Amino acid sequence: MLIAVVSGFVFSLAVPLLHRTVRNVTDWLVVLLPFSLFIYFSFLTQPIAAGGVLSSSHAWAPSVGVNLSFVLDGLSLLFAILISGIGALVFLYSSGYFKGHSGLGRFYAYLLIFMASMLGLVLSDNVIALFIFWELTSLSSYLLIGFDHERSSARSAARQALLVTSVGGLALLAGLLLLGEAGGSFELSQLLREREAIRSHRFYVPIVVLIMVAAFTKSAQFPFHFWLPNAMEAPAPVSTYLHSATMVKAGIYLLARLSPVLGGARIWQGTIVVVGAITMLIGACLAIKETDIKRILAYSTVSILGVLTFLLGLGTRAAVEAAVAYLFIHALYKAGLFLVAGIIDHETGIRDVTRLSGLARIMPVTALAAAVAGLSMAGLPPLFGFIGKELLYTATLQAPLANSILTAAVLLTSALLVAVAGIVSLGPFIGRTMTLSEKHGGVPLTMTAGPVVLAGLGLLIGLLPNLVAGRIVSSAVGAVLAQPAAIKLALLHGLTVQLGLSGLTFALGVTAYLRRDALRRAVSRFDLGTALGPAKGYSLTLDGMTALARLQTRILQSGHLHIYLFIILAVTVGLVGSWLVRYYGLMRLEGWADIRFYEFLTALVIVAATIVIVRASSRLFSVVALGVVGYSMGIIYIIFGAPDLAMTQFSIDTLTVILLLLVLYRLPRYARYSTTLERLRDAAIALAVGVLVTGLTLAATAVPPISQISSYFAENSYLLAKGRNVVNVILVDFRAFDTLGEITVLAVAAIGVYSLMKLRGNGSDG
């Protein structure tokens, strides 16, 4: 199975090269890969249906429990067959659709990456691997939607799709990490065993919410449904493959896959059923409103995705059965219809259904395929769609809660979808033959093959439902319910309520189709979506974020150094101050009487000199005052018995004053840049820092010093160093290396002074 997944990635690297060298063969080569995968998975239906599960595991980062482990059960197999089978048809179709396009090689590569990621997604047993493939499908779909990026709408659609799905992706990552934490493993098969522990875990609700956000964004559920219709900017093969058959169903897959682990609780069931039902109705209504054939199909897909979601939410046996069957059916007919829409767009350049008519005479084969697919969508016997509809009604009638409301909602949706089926599969082909501007040479066989095969399958399975019932549907249902299921599908069950409802649906649908223009106007009138809908919310969020960013920039990033310094100091004072206030008892507040007069005098000199530094009108004054501060510090060192430190301080200060004088001499006089208010503000922050440092000093002096190094020096200066003058001994013996370093620094600085003086002598270079 690793080969099945990886082959797509490897091949995608080679395709652009192949396309450049052996162009004609490439088209067939790329079809061959999904087709052989399709054959491979088809052969596996037998052992899987017999209850087997295939698995393989390859270590990736085993130390943290991330592995490339794959498991093929009924649910995965259903998806794998759809992905590879429809994939083969889509590749074939693309070769006709993009005939002569220079970027075809690139397109194949993106599509292959997508297919491989999608296969990886449905086969992964490790949730982190699943997440990685999930994100890769988002990325490749972004590249595919934006493939034809001449229009700006394509660009913003691609970005919207990527942003919405990557929000979901990150939610998924968070959800899966929490799930792994709650279940103690990242392997799905392991998590399934831990389901009791997970359900009672304190992370249960966050896990459910995050996973739902992920599933709903991917599968275009309300309120994230807006990205899917906008993504219709994508070329038709992409819409077919990603936006109807496979990628948008990844969210459904996730819900189905995790429902044995997470399902059952009220929050899970309730939210999914409600969201699914809302999506179903909104999708159907909005589909009626549109006139662009692809957008109509997109909204009807949204509607069906809603149906699938709410069926999975119900979680009963009948509901799951209906969901699996419907998923299969929908993939067949909707892919067919999207391909048809692509053919129409390709041949006529028109996508507006009100302007399309009478195409049946120009493209009879396409028309036939469209009609069959449309009938399946409308749910008429003897097509597969009819069986699906029967199952759907069975599920809602047997629903554990609110079954009448759900049945009514499904009835309404289905009736609207019957009308939609008429609009897209009947409308464009009947009526007055339209005149095409350019001479028409017939639709290439590569493009008609897809719709014909898909429609034919819909008919075939409708007639012989047990062709798939036992092999594919049962095992998929079994996987979702986590218990074996044997399902028989039949076209007719006799005169049941379901049959009556189907009849009613069809009657309502036909009425709706006949009065479609009136209906469209009515829906448009009540449409609040453009003003209040989530799409508006999306653009408001984007604008709001940009505005917020600008505002923050203005406040925090003014570019003025003193503002930066102000903020840094204010935060420091705030942080340290808050701790100091909390431990205010640390400060030692007695002992003021011990201060001697000359200590006080020195302090006074420092304060006075500091004021001079700030207030002086000439640089010379400031520098000299700075020197005074430095010397007074040195005096303090002497008073407290650190003569070596005082020596260093004196020499450094002398040097600093000289250097500053030499440099500052060349600068112009002080100018006053700040207003009085700003000066007050600066004074306030200076004062605050002063108070803080005073507080810290008071706190520090409260702690008795650990060691008295001066007594050590006094005792040992003669014994160890044979010197009576303690200061000398410290400087040249105990701290000889320090002194050496200081001398070196002074020497280097002296060279600097010398070069500055030489510069002054020349007086040219400024």
Add this chain to the structure above:
Amino acid sequence: MELPVVDFTAVYPEVVVTLVGLLVLAVDVFLKPERKTVLAVIALLGLFLALLVTLAYYPLDEVAFSGMVAADSFSQFFKLIFILSAAFSILMSPRYLQIFNINAGEYYELIMFCTLGMMVMVAGNDLVTIYIGLELMAISIYLMAGFQRDNPRSSEASMKYFLLGSFASAILLYGMSFFYGITGKTNLEEIARYLDFTQNMLNTKLITLSLVLMTVAFAFKIAAVPFHMWTPDVYEGAPTPLTAFMSVGPKVAAFAVILRVYMTTFHTLVPDWTQLFWILSVLTMVVGNVIAVAQQNIKRMLAYSSISHAGYLLIGVISAGTATEIKINGLPATSLVSESMMSVMVYLFAYMFMNLGAFAVVIALAKAGNPRELLQDYAGLARRKPFTAMLMTILLLSLLGFPGTFGFIGKFYIFKAAITTGNVTIAVIGVIMSVVAAFYYIRVIVYMYMREPEGEILPEADFASSTMYAVITTTVFTLLFGVAPGFIIAMARYSIEQMLA
């Protein structure tokens, strides 16, 4: 009198870097201006040698120079990052220096000495060693930021960074002097022993105050909000290869020191510093990511993006801190601690590759007289330079944390560490902010692939091959370690186990 034991085996990488730095300085005097590229070659060869030496001494675990230097695999891990980032920055430089007319001699020498400073910093087993390393690094960077002397923005950047950086250094020293005043020690292990011994005494509270002071200084070095204001101005003003270098080196060095000092020395003060880092982390992620959205200049955007990465990294640090407090069945949860620390180390390694790579692309596009740093300059790049656009896309996706890239591995472990240690709130904030980040990273990709350039289309300059080597190598590693991160993870784990043992 006895001299301190000089154990050079502990500092071979530092010795190599120092000698090569001096060699560059000496050779510079004898070179004609047009042959200065030779200096880059010497520096690169020297760094390669240093890399080999560091790898050869990787399993080292000893304390040298009277306990001032810790030559352990923890420091070797970070030395690898510094050496690689210096090498990549040098690779990006020659053409940039040439087209912007920057004097090459001191340039390479300063990169070498800055690297040395960072190496000393992470090897520091003593507050004094750490401070000396930090100052050597910082002073080199102050100078480097102002290297483009004919550009007023560059001088402004240098001046701003110098003044604010001096404040940060002063605050750091102030905090350190408190430590010394209270404990009488500067050696990290001795301080740790003192703290263990005096737990719950009055002194500890005073130590908390000095801890806050030191944290402020480190927050400045990692550019955490609200100490980040210098970053965008400095990053924008400095020559771009140096911006790349200073966006990685000092940040990584500061995180390395934070991990070592806070996890091994201040482990009795965990509740205090996790609280502090929590606030800083949230502010950093929110402000960094949101402001980045508004940027039109790509260097500024990358500056804010690197600010926000510091926020994610702090999540890992917080997790490591809280992990020390977690007891499983009455025993300390050692594996949680080491996993959390590992997440930070792996993230830093990933950050080095992807951030340097992104800056290298910016450099590759620069032209004489036109640095081409605006978003608009990237419109339609995919058509003009498809290969470069593809590499940039990969690097941006990695910064975003997209699966399959090294960036994802880093983010994955960080968030996993946060969740397993119970820091769920901050992990969720991190995830939300990653969504915001998606907006501005993807915007660049949209510009490259889907926008048409406005106005006249200028032909792209010939790319200097050395810059492209840097871009390609960083991208390859971003992908390689994105798919197979086992090697880096094993190295990080090994060094943490050794340090905590």
